[in-house]
Amino acid sequence: MKTVFVTVGTTSFDELIKNVTSSEAAQALKSCGYERLVLQVGRGSLLPDADSCPHIRLEAFRFKDSIAEDMKRADLVISHAGAGSCLEALGANKPLLVVVNDKLMDNHQLELARQLHMDSHLLYCTCSTLTETLRTMDLSLLQPFPPGQPKNFANFLDKALGIQ
Template sequence: MKSAFVTVGTTSFDDLIACVAAEDSLRILKNLGYNRLVLQIGKGTVVPEPFSTESFTLDVYRYKDSLKEDLQQADLVISHAGAGSCLESLEKGKPLVVVVNEKLMNNHQLELAKQLHKEGHLFYCTCSTLRGLLQSMDLSTLKCYPPGQPEKFSAFLDKVVGLQK
């Protein structure tokens, strides 16, 4: 059983939740062989109705103490572009699609997503391009992120947001 996991972290990203829970997105995931979609919706106001059929299950929750179990079970992670969520997914060796929230001002998330994509660790998109990316991406092209180097990630993040040269 293939599972996709969507996380928005501790924030709210209603556009992402609405996009990925839409019927055409669910159809794309089913066509890609996914049988389960788990949505971690944070404090958002969009709350899709969970369901289960013979061929597909949609689970929804706001928060858990840890995302570790959901990340371990996921064959694909779709995440907001928060540094913590990106790092946690990459360290677990999971294929990652980062969806950048275009409504955020001074969006350092976009810079982070672009750089990690440039290095081959993830794919990134916006809500409007997510469906197309899901249909065209080749997860086998992604490179593993070297685990256990949070200081390098921290230095990289400082450089991206302009705190270090």
């Protein structure tokens, strides 16, 4: 069953939860072939019921010790702009749509999402353009995100410190 996983990390982002479970967004997801919507709502005040969205199978929870399993099972991840969530989704090789909370002031977390968007590793929208983005998105345009190379760091340090 094609699944969308929505995550807001440790924050609250009610507007995203509200918009992604709206009838229009759910229909857009359904027409892309997604049948299941899993929401991680964090500290938000909205925790939608399973039957609150008629077009799609819906599950919601606040927090889990690890969302790695949800990431793994997802075919599309919709995330807030938090660096941790973005990196986790890209690290799991999942197509990622980042929804920026434009009600928040610009913070440094946005820097990374914006850069990754410029490098075509993820899609980027706001709550008001979410449905439109879901209708028109082309995930095949996304570039894979190669893992970082800590070995380069280790080699550099070994050489600099004179370790044989």
